[in-house]
Amino acid sequence: AQSVTQPDIHITVSEGASLELRCNYSYGATPYLFWYVQSPGQGLQLLLKYFSGDTLVQGIKGFEAEFKRSQSSFNLRKPSVHWSDAAEYFCAVGNAGGTSYGKLTFGQGTILTVHP
Amino acid sequence: DGGITQSPKYLFRKEGQNVTLSCEQNLNHDAMYWYRQDPGQGLRLIYYSQIVNDFQKGDIAEGYSVSREKKESFPLTVTSAQKNPTAFYLCASRLQGNNEQFFGPGTRLTVL
Numbered sequence: 061a062q063s064v065t066q067p068d069i070h071i072t073v074s075e076g077a078s079l080e081l082r083c084n085y086s087y088g089a090t091p092y093l094f095w096y097v098q099s100p101g102q103g104l105q106l107l108l109k110y111f112s113g114d115t116l117v118q119g120i121k122g123f124e125a126e127f128k129r130s131q132s133s134f135n136l137r138k139p140s141v142h143w144s145d146a147a148e149y150f151c152a153v154g155n156a157g158g159t160s161y162g163k164l165t166f167g168q169g170t171i172l173t174v175h176p
Numbered sequence: 177d178g179g180i181t182q183s184p185k186y187l188f189r190k191e192g193q194n195v196t197l198s199c200e201q202n203l204n205h206d207a208m209y210w211y212r213q214d215p216g217q218g219l220r221l222i223y224y225s226q227i228v229n230d231f232q233k234g235d236i237a238e239g240y241s242v243s244r245e246k247k248e249s250f251p252l253t254v255t256s257a258q259k260n261p262t263a264f265y266l267c268a269s270r271l272q273g274n275n276e277q278f279f280g281p282g283t284r285l286t287v288l
Contacts, residue, residue, distance in 0.1 A: 069216065101282070101284070103180075103281045104219075105279075106278075109275075109276060111275065150218060150219065156275070161275075162226075162274075162275050162277070163209075164209075164219075164221075164277055166211075166218040167218055169218050
C-alpha cells in the first residue's frame with residue numbers, strides 16, 4: 061500500500077530565510093506526487109505536482125520541489141520565506157492506474173510558522 | 177466562476193442525529209472525493225466516486241454514506257453510527273484522465 065511520511069510536524073523559520081519541507085513516499089511504481097498548502101479553516105490549494113520528466117518542479121508562490129527516486133523523496137523548497145507562507149503543507153502521492161486511479165494518499169502535514 | 181462549493185461552512189448537531197454535508201462542483205469533473213481531517217492526521221479518504229451512480233469506500237468509510245445521482249453533486253451523510261464525527265470535512269473533484277484533485281473550502285462539523 062502506498063504511504064507518505066512528513067517527518068516534521070512543525071517548522072519555524074524567520075522571514076527571508078530558506079525553507080525545506082521533507083516528504084518521503086512509498087509506492088510500487090513511478091509515483092504521481094503533489095504538494096498542497098492549507099490556510100487555517102480553508103481548503104487545500106495545489107502548489108506543484110510531479111508526473112514525469114524533469115525532476116525539479118516549479119510551482120506557484122516561488123516554491124519548487126525535487127523528485128529523488130533513489131531516496132523516495134519529494135522535498136519542497138523556497139529560497140526566501142514570506143510571512144504569508146505560514147500555513148500547513150501536505151505532501152501526497154497519487155495512484156497512477158487501475159480502479160483507484162487518481163486516489164491520493166496524504167502525509168500528516170507540516171505546520172510552518174514564520175517569525176518576523 | 178468554476179469551483180467546488182461546500183455548505184454550510186459550520187454545522188452543529190446533537191449526538192445521535194444524522195447530518196448531510198453538501199458538495200457541489202461546476203467544473204464538469206468526473207470523480208469526486210470526501211476526506212476527513214483531524215489535527216495531526218492529515219487527510220483520510222472516506223468515500224470516492226469515479227462516475228455517476230457508482231462509489232467506493234475509502235479508508236474510513238464506517239459510519240458514513242454517500243450518493244452520486246448527479247455528476248455535479250456528491251453529498252456525504254454522517255450517521256449516528258460514526259463514533260467520533262466532530263472533524264473538518266473536505267470535498268474534492270478530479271477531471272477524468274487528470275490526476276490532480278481540486279478542493280472545496282470545507283465544512284467543520286461539531287457534534288454536541
